[in-house]
Amino acid sequence: MKFSLEWLSEFVDTAAAGGPEGVHALLDRAGFPVESTEGEGASTILDVEITPNRPDVMSHRGVAREIAAMASLPFSSPPGHAGGKGQGEGGGAHVTELTSITIEVPRLCKRFGARVVSGISSAQAPARARARLSAIGSKPISAAVDATNYVLWETGQPLHAFDLDKLAGRRIVVRKARKGEKLVLLDGVEYTLEPADIVVADAERAVSLAGVMGGLDTSVTASTKNILLEAAWWDPPSIRRTSRRLGLHTDASHRFERGADPEAIPDALDRAAAIVIESAGGALAPGWIDARGAAWKVRRAALRLSRLRLLAGTEEIDIEFAASALERLGFVLGKKSRTRVAVTIPSWRPDCSIEDDLVEEALRVYGYDRLPSHLPPATRPGGHLEPLRVVEERLADSAAAAGLFESMSAPFVNRKTDEGAYAAWLAEAGSGPEPITLSNPLDDSKPDLRSTLLPGLLDAAARNVHHGQREVALFEVGRVFDRAGDPDEPASFESRRFAFAISGETRTHWSSSGAKGRADFFDAKGLTESLLSPWVDPAELAWSPFSCDAFGSGAAALVKSASGHTLAVVGLVSRAEREKRKLDEDVFASEIRVDAIPAARPARFEAFSSFPPIEADLSFGNDKKTSWSRIRETVLAAKPSDLESVRVVDRYEGAGVGEGRVKTTIRLVFRSSGRTLEQDEVNREVRRVADELVARLGVTFAASS
């Protein structure tokens, strides 16, 4: 908001305050940072940021009051002020004979003041008023309009000038708008109103949208002779609702929705009338109309020394200081002792109501920079971590150590187009069928909150590929959302996920070129196993083929824990999902349900054998459809004594192996915990295993063995 130093000087000695630099520093200290300054010396214009709780500072008088309080300088009303009621009044009819005001909505309009000026010319506003308005970027229009603008920028009270002769019945009714009522405002646009809007009406129709903008029909024009000046107090929430609904943000609505000062109304009317008359002539009708709605309260509060010192953290400050600071800010002092002061809060301070508000006022003047500083004493041990965060961090650390980069993405998607292919996975992952949809999304094409991290991650992978990255390895830790929750427990709408995507030359090296270096399913599977290993032994994970449109047919798996909880999906991203993103290369992706990961079992020492192992390899041909897990189960089902482990060491398809067959080599390791095994006994066990494999799975051993 822009303020002119010259204008401020009417209320406070800005030179004594240190000129432009001094004023800048004082406003910063007061909590109204100066964002920029233009010009020099008296013609300096300050752009000041004013917090929404301080409508009273949205005027030159208000800014000057802050400067005066901060600098301990006198604060005064300008000498040229119209001052007391009646000044400038002509003879003629009393205002109550010229018009009348009726308030039908007393709680929404607590006060409506009006004065009438008759017989004005079409002259412009006084030159100084026009110059000041221009300096802060407000375009001069006419004497009556400029007078209202001038007073707004001087006192903070918005006003409106009506052409009295255009008001049907020459009277005013403050009421709610009728449903569907139409009103053309000063911007020339016709608005359709609702009963939630407050209007100023004449005998027939709405003539102004209260607190927001005047109507075009009754506005002051070059031919206007008689004007009615309005200064009122409007209910802030009502003004805000109307202003937001219609997208009409004005200087008036900005102040009214933050809370105007009902006590400022009489002076503001006088001041505006005086300015109109100064250049456009006319006569001010004697008297003014002070229509009242509900009463506004005089607010009082008291400040205790103990509270002041407690919040300030210093014994250096006393009641004397606080009282004088408050007084300088316009608070009226009541009963005062060494330990307590009672005050009446100024009517222009809607932000103040309680003791701590007074503490802030006193400390603002005292200066936050003078407050001491120290660490709060330790009271009890902290360091508690939220358990799922610990899981997330461990996953992230493992992934980063495995060569993946953490990515983050915005959670805005279109459930249908972005996540449709993931439906099978979402169902397995416990996501509800309904997405959470924003009513005011950033991008209308992405109104839903994501239910899976995968589409966002694949988008990121695609962007990397498109600018020439040969290897992509990304992961994301984040929240996903769906409708299946309890509105009273918003946390129930979200769950936590970890996802990764890998593609391209993940193991590239000059010594192993070509396809060997490209990511494949087993990279993704191994990474998933390794990521989950702090909580679940990879041997305890159950992997089963999974059919989901987002993954290539036959190339995806669902991963469950021993207790049957779905933990993750891993697979080759489907052709459709890749084509959508113009990805030619295979991409393997996985998503882990962080909140489904079981608690880690604490480590416990297990005795190990100190006797040597005997290894035995078995090579056989088997049907390609016979899964490794079946082979493994069959080996274990034979219960070979002293078998320590069994693993697959080679698989070969191609020349020499029949169609649909594969040559598998497994390695059995035998070890006893109590003695050194004999080769003969191991051979017997191996033969038993081999017979079992032949009998149960129809594997074939080469004739020589």
Add this chain to the structure above:
Amino acid sequence: MPDDPIGSVLAAFREEAGRGVGSRAEFERLKGKYLGREKGLVPGLFAGIRDVPAGERGAFGSRANAAKQEVEGAIARLAEELQRREVESRRAAQAVDVTLPGRFARRGSLHPVTIVRRRVEQIFLRMGYSIADGPELDNDRHNFELLNFPPEHPARDSQDTFFVDRKAKSPLLLRTHTSPVQIRELTRRGAPLRIIAPGRVYRNESVDATHAAVFHQVEALVVERGISMADLKGTFEEFFAAFFGRPTKVRFIPTFFPFVEPGADVAAQCPFCSGAGCPKCKHSGWLELAGSGTVHPNVLKACGVDPEEYTGFAFGMGLDRVALLLYEFPDLRLLLDGDERFLSQFAREA
């Protein structure tokens, strides 16, 4: 017996040894043939001394000794030569071009916001804070109402909100700040309390180099007996000193947040120019990094805490902007783009 056994042995040896030995086996054969204890030709000369006339035995003996020395010397030289060749060939077999790239497992990295978040967390954990968490999708009650934002208050304008269902009694929304965690934790755990709550927040603003609709904050809340503005100031001084690695001046200026009273904007003296003014602090010498204040009594009451018994302070700080300042990247949008050219630059930080 040849006329001159010594001469012919020597001649044969000279010829064979002169051809050199190709392998250790050849060498051993040559050595055995001439010097072998049982059947070696040179020892054989000494055995043949009996057949030499007595008068010539002296001369024969010294010639045989000379021949033995010659053969032994030559064999030793061959052995050396062989040894040298063997070492050489072993070296050649295991030699590598040490300048070729190693089979290096590429190290990934955490996201810069994660790195900054963890740094902040570590500092507060050391100061006795616990880490709390709350939902990103929350309701109006927790995001605004209980934080002393009255309905239709213009203070809400500064936090453009994504709503899920505006008409609900307490509409669901994406939290605009991490402050709702204050409410949840204080209500659940009561005072005394000392927590930080890092997390993701959302504002419905148009996105550009310096504005994001999705970003991250860390919230702090301390509610204990006797907490003052001085505790807030001291905490920030300690935090900035730890974060920037050197004592840092802190500036507090009054401001307004509905949930604190008094409220303060917190700026750190720019650690990049020591306050002299640089592009990072827009030549002001200060970096505005957090909003803070002592907890408003209405907030304490809403959480069931007696504001006469306990006071507290709270602050919130944006992590994305801190990351941007710290790592000197030009555009906040890089944070949500997943570009490995960007993400890979922070590997050494994590």
